[in-house]
Amino acid sequence: MPKCLVCYKWTLDEQDIKIKPEDLSLDASRAKGKISDFDRNAIEEAALLVEKNGGAVDALTYGTATVKQSLKDVLSRGPAKVYWIADASAESADAAVTANVLAAAIRKIGPYDLILCGEGSSDLFNQQTAARLSALLGIPCLTFLQKLSVEGAVVSATRKLEDGTEEVSVTAPVVVSVLSEINKPRIPTLKQVLGASKKPNEEIKLADLGLKPEDLVPKATRSSVKGFVMQRKNVIFKESSAADNVAKLKAGLASEGLI
Amino acid sequence: MPGIIIFSEDSMLAAQLMTPALELKQSLNQPITALALSEADAKALAALGADHAVFLQSAGKWVDGCAEAIFAQVNKAAASIVLIGGTLRGKTIAAYVAARMNAGMTTDAKTLKVENGKLLATRVLYAGLALCEEAVVLPAVATIRSRTFLAPPAAATPGTVESVTVETDARVTLGAVSPTGDTGVDITTAGKLVAVGRGFRKKEDLKLAEELAAVLKAELACTRGIAEDEHWLPIARYVGISGQTVKPDLYLAVGLSGQVQHMVGCRESKVIVAVNTDERAPIFEAADYGIVGDLYEVLPLLTAALRK
Amino acid sequence: MADDKYDAIIVGAGPAGSACAYTLAKRGKNVLLLERGNAAGSKNVSGGRLYTYALELLEPDMYKRAPLQRKIVREQVMLLNERGSTTIDYFDPAFGEQVPQSYSVVRAELDEWFAGEAESHGATVASGVLVDGLIEESGKIVGIRSGADEMRADIVIAADGVNSLLGQKAGLFPDAAPNSVGLGVKETIDLPDNLISARFGVKDTEGAARVAIGCTDGISGGAFLYTNKGSISIGIVFNLVEAAKQKRQVQDIFQDFKMHPAIQPLIEGGTSVEYGAHLVPELGYNGIPKRLHREGFLVIGDAAKFGINTGLIIRGMDLAIVSGLAAAQAVLETNSPSQTGELYMKQLERLLLTANQRAYQNFHNIFEISRIFSAYPNLANDAMQFLFTVDGKTPKPMLSGLYGAVKRNVTLGQLASDGWKAFRSL
Ligand SMILES: Cc1cc2nc3c(=O)[nH]c(=O)nc-3n(C[C@H](O)[C@H](O)[C@H](O)COP(=O)(O)OP(=O)(O)OC[C@H]3O[C@@H](n4cnc5c(N)ncnc54)[C@H](O)[C@@H]3O)c2cc1C
Numbered sequence: 001m002p003k004c005l006v007c008y009k010w011t012l013d014e015q016d017i018k019i020k021p022e023d024l025s026l027d028a029s030r031a032k033g034k035i036s037d038f039d040r041n042a043i044e045e046a047a048l049l050v051e052k053n054g055g056a057v058d059a060l061t062y063g064t065a066t067v068k069q070s071l072k073d074v075l076s077r078g079p080a081k082v083y084w085i086a087d088a089s090a091e092s093a094d095a096a097v098t099a100n101v102l103a104a105a106i107r108k109i110g111p112y113d114l115i116l117c118g119e120g121s122s123d124l125f126n127q128q129t130a131a132r133l134s135a136l137l138g139i140p141c142l143t144f145l146q147k148l149s150v151e152g153a154v155v156s157a158t159r160k161l162e163d164g165t166e167e168v169s170v171t172a173p174v175v176v177s178v179l180s181e182i183n184k185p186r187i188p189t190l191k192q193v194l195g196a197s198k199k200p201n202e203e204i205k206l207a208d209l210g211l212k213p214e215d216l217v218p219k220a221t222r223s224s225v226k227g228f229v230m231q232r233k234n235v236i237f238k239e240s241s242a243a244d245n246v247a248k249l250k251a252g253l254a255s256e257g258l259i
Numbered sequence: 260m261p262g263i264i265i266f267s268e269d270s271m272l273a274a275q276l277m278t279p280a281l282e283l284k285q286s287l288n289q290p291i292t293a294l295a296l297s298e299a300d301a302k303a304l305a306a307l308g309a310d311h312a313v314f315l316q317s318a319g320k321w322v323d324g325c326a327e328a329i330f331a332q333v334n335k336a337a338a339s340i341v342l343i344g345g346t347l348r349g350k351t352i353a354a355y356v357a358a359r360m361n362a363g364m365t366t367d368a369k370t371l372k373v374e375n376g377k378l379l380a381t382r383v384l385y386a387g388l389a390l391c392e393e394a395v396v397l398p399a400v401a402t403i404r405s406r407t408f409l410a411p412p413a414a415a416t417p418g419t420v421e422s423v424t425v426e427t428d429a430r431v432t433l434g435a436v437s438p439t440g441d442t443g444v445d446i447t448t449a450g451k452l453v454a455v456g457r458g459f460r461k462k463e464d465l466k467l468a469e470e471l472a473a474v475l476k477a478e479l480a481c482t483r484g485i486a487e488d489e490h491w492l493p494i495a496r497y498v499g500i501s502g503q504t505v506k507p508d509l510y511l512a513v514g515l516s517g518q519v520q521h522m523v524g525c526r527e528s529k530v531i532v533a534v535n536t537d538e539r540a541p542i543f544e545a546a547d548y549g550i551v552g553d554l555y556e557v558l559p560l561l562t563a564a565l566r567k
Numbered sequence: 568m569a570d571d572k573y574d575a576i577i578v579g580a581g582p583a584g585s586a587c588a589y590t591l592a593k594r595g596k597n598v599l600l601l602e603r604g605n606a607a608g609s610k611n612v613s614g615g616r617l618y619t620y621a622l623e624l625l626e627p628d629m630y631k632r633a634p635l636q637r638k639i640v641r642e643q644v645m646l647l648n649e650r651g652s653t654t655i656d657y658f659d660p661a662f663g664e665q666v667p668q669s670y671s672v673v674r675a676e677l678d679e680w681f682a683g684e685a686e687s688h689g690a691t692v693a694s695g696v697l698v699d700g701l702i703e704e705s706g707k708i709v710g711i712r713s714g715a716d717e718m719r720a721d722i723v724i725a726a727d728g729v730n731s732l733l734g735q736k737a738g739l740f741p742d743a744a745p746n747s748v749g750l751g752v753k754e755t756i757d758l759p760d761n762l763i764s765a766r767f768g769v770k771d772t773e774g775a776a777r778v779a780i781g782c783t784d785g786i787s788g789g790a791f792l793y794t795n796k797g798s799i800s801i802g803i804v805f806n807l808v809e810a811a812k813q814k815r816q817v818q819d820i821f822q823d824f825k826m827h828p829a830i831q832p833l834i835e836g837g838t839s840v841e842y843g844a845h846l847v848p849e850l851g852y853n854g855i856p857k858r859l860h861r862e863g864f865l866v867i868g869d870a871a872k873f874g875i876n877t878g879l880i881i882r883g884m885d886l887a888i889v890s891g892l893a894a895a896q897a898v899l900e901t902n903s904p905s906q907t908g909e910l911y912m913k914q915l916e917r918l919l920l921t922a923n924q925r926a927y928q929n930f931h932n933i934f935e936i937s938r939i940f941s942a943y944p945n946l947a948n949d950a951m952q953f954l955f956t957v958d959g960k961t962p963k964p965m966l967s968g969l970y971g972a973v974k975r976n977v978t979l980g981q982l983a984s985d986g987w988k989a990f991r992s993l
């Protein structure tokens with residue numbers, strides 16, 4: 001009956017972020033928040049594990065004041081309780097700060113048998129948090145999982161790597177990160193959506209985590225963020241005759257010396 | 260004296276890391292220590308100009324298990340910069356080491372330099388929507404993906420090689436390891452690619468793309484969904500932020516929408532061609548040439564036309 | 568409160584649903600507002616001009632809290648032909664002095680705000696929930712279904728938009744017939760505020776509304792442009808049946824419209840940030856289903872096909888709000904569920920929604936005059952061209968020149984019959 005904690009990040013939906021043509025700066029004014037894509041897989045996996053093995057799932061997030069918008073959403077996806085840390089420092093936090101904050105929070109609310117993360121956050125995609133948490137908490141780490149199961153205290157998993165897969169197992173507690181293919185996140189039902197408002201959420205104040213000021217100073221800072229724009233010819237053939245289009249494309253490829 | 264450390268369990272990638280390491284050595288005037296999991300790798304890296312190469316000898320087979328041992332070496336060398344090959348294992352080890360060092364880390368750096376006591380890297384944000392500069396205070400860790408740099412030529416004077424016995428993480432038990440098939444092709448070196456996406460309705464339909472690829476002398480590539488969700492093609496063939504980065508002369512994208520997470524892996528291709536039914540699909544903005552049309556109609560015609 | 572029984576369940580968090588939920592919640596009812604989009608407004612495409620009286624009916628001064636864009640002080644009508652345009656321009660900065668007459672709005676913002684207003688009065692708002700069925704017991708509607716879940720209420724109010732699935736499931740009307748709806752496509756284009764003000768000749772908080780005809784390849788329909796803060800909403804509404812018969816794609820016609828020499832400079836340099844297509848009720852009064860209620864069930868807003876499209880103005884949101892208010896007042900008025908439906912119809916009369924719809928009852932017939940969409944705009948431009956041409960040659964007599972412009976585009980017989988038809992429609 002594992003006690004699980006899933007760490008999720010509330011990020012901007014990158015599909016709503018526009019690149020301003022004047023200076024290539026990013027305009028996120030229309031961007032809505034979302035639970036980072038792969039974190040939905042982590043939440044789902046925790047929910048599935050608990051449905052199968054018993055136990056309980058909590059969720060934990062660290063973000064700016066906007067993380068409050070995520071609470072109902074995450075609770076409708078399975079976790080029984082969500083802990084949230086809302087602090088302006090999250091705006092510029094790097095993976096080091098994020099891991100420091102999350103690890104301190106886990107020490108306070110834990111212990112947990114299984115701590116789940118997504119494979120990477122959809123904004124920064126640092127792919128660091130899980131391994132950093134394992135280092136800070138002094139427990140093992142299994143990353144990039146395609147399959148996960150728990151039997152008693154033993155956690156078994158299949159990792160999917162560039163050159164193949166590997167089976168690994170370890171005794172809890174452990175930090176894991178999951179790939180998106182591990183499951184298909186459920187679409188919360190009406191009852192789950194309504195039930196979410198009745199589940200508890202607890203704010204954790206950053207000041208109560210006993211962190212030193214330097215733990216909150218990012219070591220990596222981002223600057224000169226510029227949207228990426230493609231310079232392409234954009235010659236598009238869209239006549240109703242596919243054969244004509246194909247002939248024109250063939251001519252185009254020939255002019256590029258590709259055929 | 261502080262130094263630069265490099266590590267990758269992938270021999271080719273380790274050699275590529277020597278290029279930025281040598282550049283950084285120029286500006287920092289610090290020696291390079293290369294860590295390797297085989298004696299051959301250690302020797303090869305010493306030959307490429309690592310001042311010192313250390314073969315980490317262990318009984319454990321689980322690569323990630325050597326993270327703590329790598330941290331010990333880093334600590335010993337008082338490393339100012341640690342460059343680690345950006346494979347999935349490498350990233351796991353790098354993040355662990357960075358946390359143990361209490362250091363910052365930049366993921367998938369595209370360029371690297373040192374300025375005012377900071378490691379400056381360019382990298383992507385929002386899965387490729389934007390580029391940014393990330394400045395990491397020293398000591399700093401960076402991961403670098405395969406083929407970001409070319410391996411340097413052999414050095415005039417090779418460095419020294421040492422072998423140390425290390426302990427690996429015994430808490431994790433490694434079971435069966437299954438290499439992926441299809442190891443023969445490497446889409447990252449192909450001159451032409453036909454990339455397929457979810458516009459294909461079933462696995463058998465990929466025949467259409469295979470036939471086109473055959474006349475073009477191209478290899479098949481795909482989107483993440485085709486490899487990871489449908490398992491129609493091996494994982495080594497998918498392109499994007501979490502897949503491969505390719506720069507072929509021709510990238511012919513069929514039935515794929517062109518989301519930024521995919522395009523970031525192929526946008527440096529010389530010519531991009533799109534076939535898609537949806538005129539508003541983002542792939543057309545990223546394409547030099549495109550046909551708005553049904554791939555089931557267009558591909559056979561195109562294959563036939565190119566055969567002539 | 569019982570866990571799965573509400574006083575009212577409202578399906579759809581558009582203006583109709585939110586207005587209804589707001590009114591009921593404010594009066595202490597236990598209300599559940601369900602929306603299939605991830606947030607209220609996330610799926611809504613609309614030109615975005617809101618006639619403010621509707622919010623004023625809901626609650627005096629409510630419009631002051633709403634996320635409105637620019638106050639419309641300039642009304643422009645453009646008659647386009649291939650080459651040029653003739654524009655009628657009505658400007659009055661004091662238009663609607665007391666309560667401004669209308670504002671441009673951005674639906675994603677407006678809808679989210681509106682649902683939030685209902686929530687702040689205690690309504691439960693649940694988004695990401697698709698309602699796919701009704702629970703019926705002894706001839707009454709007693710709740711809704713969403714997947715395997717059921718939820719009960721004294722009354723279910725369908726505010727689920729023009730394609731109302733619930734109205735069909737309740738057996739009140741069939742699937743919307745193609746000739747009863749128009750197809751609207753709309754794009755939002757970001758532009759700096761100062762450029763918008765300069766191009767449309769308005770001050771920073773003021774805005775312009777334009778409609779255009781003659782830009783639809785002869786298909787019955789028209790285009791609109793509204794100025795927002797930092798963006799322009801531009802779109803075309805087409806008759807669905809005629810559009811379907813056309814060989815050209817609707818998007819291409821829209822693209823041509825945007826590239827028209829009289830339109831392109833207005834949007835030049837902007838970035839497209841949003842594009843969508845949506846249906847609109849087309850028939851006005853004649854399209855409203857005969858029955859809008861059953862015991863335990865009411866239909867409001869676009870679901871009830873409330874809508875007025877005169878070619879000069881498009882109204883839907885205001886009618887949606889008024890009908891939401893009417894439904895709420897009917898629910899509040901009685902404890903006897905069997906009467907709610909009749910009371911709702913009375914409220915629609917009392918709030919003048921029915922009268923508004925009836926006033927334009929025959930208006931739709933005008934759109935059967937296909938020449939409105941090409942021949943007449945052409946005629947206007949030909950006439951203008953004649954009137955303003957000075958080339959040193961002997962000018963034609965005024966009358967014969969104008970007559971020439973008419974003759975090139977329509978016959979006298981057509982003119983007479985169209986005029987008669989138009990007169991009767993008004
Ligand atoms: C953090 C993160 C990382 C990601 N990493 C990657 C990555 O590395 N690589 C990757 O590929 N994706 C990645 N993704 C997923 C990515 O966002 C897209 O979802 C994915 O690339 C879309 O795949 P697709 O184009 O095959 O499918 P779709 O987006 O579904 O597109 C299918 C296209 O086919 C067209 N089509 C349909 N039928 C036909 C027909 N008969 N003829 C012609 N065209 C047709 C459709 O119009 C459509 O445009 C990532 C996502 C996230 C959030």
Ligand SMILES: Cc1cc2nc3c(=O)[nH]c(=O)nc-3n(C[C@H](O)[C@H](O)[C@H](O)COP(=O)(O)OP(=O)(O)OC[C@H]3O[C@@H](n4cnc5c(N)ncnc54)[C@H](O)[C@@H]3O)c2cc1C
Pocket residue numbers: 578579580581582583584601602603604607608610611612613614615616617618696697698699726727728729732750751752753802803804844845846847867868869870874881882883884885887
């Ligand atoms: C291009 C265009 C331009 C327009 N311009 C204007 C204008 O300038 N001024 C004006 O007043 N009107 C305009 N309209 C009309 C106006 O948009 C509509 O009349 C108005 O939105 C109707 O509001 P409603 O609340 O009834 O329906 P909608 O706004 O359509 O809202 C219905 C809601 O119900 C939800 N829903 C539907 N089915 C379900 C379900 N089964 N379960 C859960 N939720 C569901 C939908 O997601 C949606 O949020 C325009 C329309 C179009 C298409």
Ligand SMILES: Nc1ncnc2c1ncn2[C@@H]1O[C@H](COP(=O)(O)O)[C@@H](O)[C@H]1O
Pocket residue numbers: 007008009010036038039042060061062063095098102116117118119120121124125126127128129130
């Ligand atoms: N601010 C955060 N709050 C909670 N979890 C986070 C946060 N940032 C990252 N994570 C978790 O760490 C994973 C990897 O993130 P990253 O290292 O940023 O790529 C995410 O998928 C989340 O599970």
